Amino acid sequence: MTNIQQEFLESKNKITEPSLSSDTWQGSLANKFELIRDEINSEYQDLKGKQLDEVITKIEDKINTLIDDIDGLKNQITSIEKEIEKQKNKNSH
Numbered sequence: 001m002t003n004i005q006q007e008f009l010e011s012k013n014k015i016t017e018p019s020l021s022s023d024t025w026q027g028s029l030a031n032k033f034e035l036i037r038d039e040i041n042s043e044y045q046d047l048k049g050k051q052l053d054e055v056i057t058k059i060e061d062k063i064n065t066l067i068d069d070i071d072g073l074k075n076q077i078t079s080i081e082k083e084i085e086k087q088k089n090k091n092s093h
Contacts, residue, residue: 005052012048015041 015037020030 005056008052009048012041012044015044 018024020026020034025033
């Protein structure tokens, strides 16, 4: 999970590529394009700061719940196996 988050963070630089200057592109379209980039950057920050962290936390919580469930099932299996063994010993005597 952390690798995916890291990859997401590293790709942020692509929002501003290619860089624009008065030599490469100017005028109203260039200004609109820069505004769009700014909006994308803002949304990206929201995803990074809030939504991505929330999703990762939810997934980690679910993983921990499943681990607890598995441990509980293992304990139940062990108890059942012990009971079966007890019954076998009881019946053999």
